[in-house]
Amino acid sequence: MKRMMTMACLLAFVAAAGAAEFKLTGDNTTITFVGTKPDGKHDGGFKKLTGTATLDGDDATSLKLAVEIEMTSLFSDNDMLTGHLKNADFFEVKRFPKAKFETTKVVKDGTGYKVTGKLTLRGKAVEVTFPANVSASADGVTLSSKFKIDRNDWGITHGKGKIDPEVALSIDVKAKK
Amino acid sequence: MPPWPEVEAALLHLALPGVGAAFLVALAVRLLGARAAPVAAALGVAAGSLLANHFRAATTFLPESGDFLASLGMALERPAGEAVAEAPRFWLPWLALAALLIDLVARLRPDDQGVNWSAKTLFCAFAGRLLVPDDLRLSSPWLPWALSVAMASQWAILWWLSSRWRNGGAMLAASACLAAGGVVMLHAHSARLADFGLMMACAVAGVGLVGLMFEGDFGSPSGAVAVWLSGLMVAGRWETSEGSAVPLACFAVAGLAPLALLALVPSADRWPGWRGVAAAVWLGVVGAGVAVGLAMRYAPLTF
Numbered sequence: 001m002k003r004m005m006t007m008a009c010l011l012a013f014v015a016a017a018g019a020a021e022f023k024l025t026g027d028n029t030t031i032t033f034v035g036t037k038p039d040g041k042h043d044g045g046f047k048k049l050t051g052t053a054t055l056d057g058d059d060a061t062s063l064k065l066a067v068e069i070e071m072t073s074l075f076s077d078n079d080m081l082t083g084h085l086k087n088a089d090f091f092e093v094k095r096f097p098k099a100k101f102e103t104t105k106v107v108k109d110g111t112g113y114k115v116t117g118k119l120t121l122r123g124k125a126v127e128v129t130f131p132a133n134v135s136a137s138a139d140g141v142t143l144s145s146k147f148k149i150d151r152n153d154w155g156i157t158h159g160k161g162k163i164d165p166e167v168a169l170s171i172d173v174k175a176k177k
Numbered sequence: 178m179p180p181w182p183e184v185e186a187a188l189l190h191l192a193l194p195g196v197g198a199a200f201l202v203a204l205a206v207r208l209l210g211a212r213a214a215p216v217a218a219a220l221g222v223a224a225g226s227l228l229a230n231h232f233r234a235a236t237t238f239l240p241e242s243g244d245f246l247a248s249l250g251m252a253l254e255r256p257a258g259e260a261v262a263e264a265p266r267f268w269l270p271w272l273a274l275a276a277l278l279i280d281l282v283a284r285l286r287p288d289d290q291g292v293n294w295s296a297k298t299l300f301c302a303f304a305g306r307l308l309v310p311d312d313l314r315l316s317s318p319w320l321p322w323a324l325s326v327a328m329a330s331q332w333a334i335l336w337w338l339s340s341r342w343r344n345g346g347a348m349l350a351a352s353a354c355l356a357a358g359g360v361v362m363l364h365a366h367s368a369r370l371a372d373f374g375l376m377m378a379c380a381v382a383g384v385g386l387v388g389l390m391f392e393g394d395f396g397s398p399s400g401a402v403a404v405w406l407s408g409l410m411v412a413g414r415w416e417t418s419e420g421s422a423v424p425l426a427c428f429a430v431a432g433l434a435p436l437a438l439l440a441l442v443p444s445a446d447r448w449p450g451w452r453g454v455a456a457a458v459w460l461g462v463v464g465a466g467v468a469v470g471l472a473m474r475y476a477p478l479t480f
Contacts, residue, residue, distance in 0.1 A: 072419050080479065083366035083420030088264060093419050094310075095261055123241075123261050157234075158368065 022141055022175035024051040024067055029175070031069065034168040037159075044076030044085065051101075053141050053175050060113055060134040063106045063141065065173075069099040089158040096122045106134070115145070121154040132171070140176035145169075179478075190232035191372065192379045198225030199383025206391045211343075214393025215284045218348075218384045219277045222398040225380025226270075235372040236270055255311050265308045265412035266373060269405055272304045273377075276400030280336070284397055294333075297400065301329040308408040310415055324411055331403035331435045338438060338457065339396020341445040345388020346454035347438065348395055350461030351402045352382035354434035357465030358406050358413075361431045364472035365417035370409065377405050389454065407432045427471040434464030 032045035051067035071093040076082045086093045103117040109131060116129040130147035148166045151157075179187075202221035205213050230236060240248035240263050251262045279300055283293035305325030306314075313320055338347040359374025381398055388395035410432030414425060437460040441453065448456060 080366060083417070083422075084368075086420035087365070087367045087417050088266070088369050089367060092264070092416070094416050095264055 020055050020057075020138055020177070022053045022055075022177065024049065024053055024065075024173065024175055026073070028173065029067070030170070030172045032170045034170075036164045036166075036168075037162060038164075042076055042078060042081055044074065044082070046070070046073050046099075047075060048073035053143075053173065055136050055141055058137045060136045061106045061108060063103065063115075063134060063136060063143075065101065065103045065115075065117065065143075067101045069101070071097055071099055090156055092122055100125075115143075119149070122156065124154050126153045130169075138177075141173065142175075143171065143173040145171045187375065191229050191375045194228035194232070194376070195225040195379030195381075195383040197228065197383075198222070198380055199387050202384055202395075203387045203390065206387065206393055211391065211393035214388075214391070214395050215281055215397040218388075218395040219281050219397040219401075221384050221387070222377070222380045222401060223274065223277060225383055226273075226376050229372075229376035229379065230270075233372045233376065235369050235376065236267065238270065240267065249307075252307055252310075262311060264416060265310055265408065266370065266416070268304075268307050269373065269408050269412070272307065272404045272408065273401040275300065276304075276332075276404045277398060280332075280397050280400040284340075284394060297332060298329055300400075301325040301332070301404075304328060304404050304408065308411055310412075313411075313415055320411070324407055327407045327433060327436075328403045330439075331407065331433075332400045334438050334442060335399035335402060335435060336396055337442055338445055338453075339399060340394055342449055342453050343392050343394055344450075344454060345385035345395050346457040348381050348385035348388060348398065348402075349454065350438055350457040351399075351406075351435055352378045352385055353458065353461035353465045354431065355381060355402065355406055357434060357468045358409055358431045360469045361423060361427055361472045362409070362413050362417070364427075364476040364478060365413060365421040365423040366476075367413065367417050367421075370413045370416065373409050373413075374406075377402070403435070406435065422476040423472050424475050427468055427475065430464065430471065431468035434461065434468060437461070437464045 026048045029049060030045065031049065032043065035042050046069045048070040049067055051065065054064045056062035071091050074082060074085055074091065074093065076085060085091055100120040101117055103115055105116040107114050113132050113134045114129060115132045116127065118125045119128045128149060130145050132143050132145035134143045146168065148168050150165050151167050152165050198221040201224065202217040205217035239245065242248050248263050251260060252268065279296055283297065286293065302325045305321040305328065309321045309324060335347050335351055355374055355378035359371045359378055362370035362374055381402055384395050384398060410428045414428040417423070438457055440460060441448070441456055445453065
C-alpha cells in the first residue's frame with residue numbers, strides 16, 4: 001500500500017512537471033478582426049484578455065487554451081463604430097462583458113494544426129474549428145491563425161444585407177515563461 | 178443626414194405602419210363615433226408599433242431563456258451565478274401593453290379615480306423596478322423610484338390634457354418627445370434602440386393626427402408613452418454607456434421632456450382648441466429639440 005502511494009505521488013509529480021502553463025495577456029496575445037461590407041471594411045480587435053495556455057512538454061496537440069476577453073476593451077478604426085459594436089446591435093457588452101474561448105481538441109493537420117474549441121459570445125457558446133500554426137517548447141508557445149466566423153451563429157444579425165455575415169479573425173499568441 | 182436608403186427604409190418600416198394604424202383609428206372613430214376613440218387609439222398605437230417591429234425586428238417577445246416567469250424573477254432580483262438577465266428594453270413592449278390596458282380600463286370606468294390612480298401608481302413602481310438593471314439598482318438605489326415617479330407624472334399630465342382637450346394635441350407633443358428619444362439613441366450608436374423610440378413615435382403621431390380630425394379622448398396611449406419613453410432612456414443610457422459620448426443630461430432631458438406639458442395643465446380648460454394643441458406641440462418640440470441638440474453637440478453623427 002505504501003509503495004502504491006509513493007508511485008502515485010511520483011506519477012503526479014512527473015505529470016505536473018511535464019505540464020507547462022503560460023499566462024496569456026493582451027501583451028502577448030492579440031485578437032483582431034476585419035468586418036466587411038459591400039463598399040468597404042473595418043479593422044478592430046480587443047486590447048484586454050486573460051487566460052492560460054498549458055502544454056505537455058513540446059507536444060502541440062496537448063495544447064489547452066482558456067481565454068477570457070474583456071469586451072469593453074474592443075477597439076476599431078472608427079470611434080463611432082467602436083460605440084456601435086459595443087451596444088445591443090452587436091456585442092452587447094453591458095450584458096455580456098466577457099467573451100470566452102476554450103480549446104477542446106488540437107490535432108495535426110498537414111504541416112500545421114487544427115484547433116477546435118468553444119467560443120462564447122453574447123452568452124452563446126458555439127464550437128469553432130480553425131487552422132493554426134503552433135510551435136511549442138518548454139520555454140514558450142506560439143500560435144498564429146487566420147480564419148472566418150459567421151456572426152449569425154452567435155445571434156449577431158444586425159445589418160443583414162448591408163454588413164457581411166462573415167468576419168475574419170486573426171489570433172497571434174507569443175507566450176513565454 | 179443619413180444616406181437616403183436608410184431614410185427610405187425608416188419611412189417605409191417605421192412611419193408607414195403608424196400611418197396605416199392611424200387610418201384604422203380614423204375609420205373606427207368615423208364609423209363608431211367618439212366613444213370608440215380610447216379603444217381605437219390604444220389599438221392603433223399597439224398595431225402601429227407591432228407592425229413596425231415586424232419590419233425592423235427591434236425586439237422579441239419571448240426571453241432568450243424561453244421561461245418568461247424565470248426571466249421576470251431574474252430581472253427583479255440579482256441574477257445568480259453566471260446567469261444573465263434580459264436587457265431592460267426586453268420588458269418595454271410588455272409594460273407598454275399593460276399600461277395601455279390599465280389606461281383603457283381607467284378611461285372606461287372614470288368614476289373610480291382613486292382605484293384607477295392607485296393601480297397606475299403601483300404599476301409605475303413595478304415598471305421602475307423592472308426597467309432599472311441590477312448594477313444600477315445597487316449603485317443608485319433611488320433610481321427605480323425616480324423612474325417610477327417620472328413615469329407616473331408623465332402619465333398623469335398626458336391623461337389630464339387629453340381628457341380635457343379631447344383632441345390629439347397631447348399625443349402629438351408626446352410623439353415629438355418619443356422621436357427625440359429615438360434620435361438620441363441614434364447618436365448613442367444604437368440602431369435597435371433608435372427604432373424603439375421612432376416606431377412608438379410614429380404610431381403615437383398617427384393617433385395624434387387622427388385626434389386633430391375627429392373629436393374624442395385619444396389619450397389612452399398616455400401610460401404606454403410614459404413607460405416607453407422614460408424606460409427607454411434609462412435602459413438606453415445603461416446599454417450604450419460603454420461606447421457613447423452622449424451625456425447623461427441628454428437622456429434625462431429626452432426622458433423627462435413630456436413634463437414640460439405640466440405648464441399647460443392650469444390653463445387646459447381655457448385652451449381647448451388649436452391654441453392648446455399648438456402650445457403642447459411647441460413645448461414637446463422644445464424639449465425634444467434640447468435633447469437632440471445636446472446629442473448632436475456631444476456625439477455628432479457622420480455618414
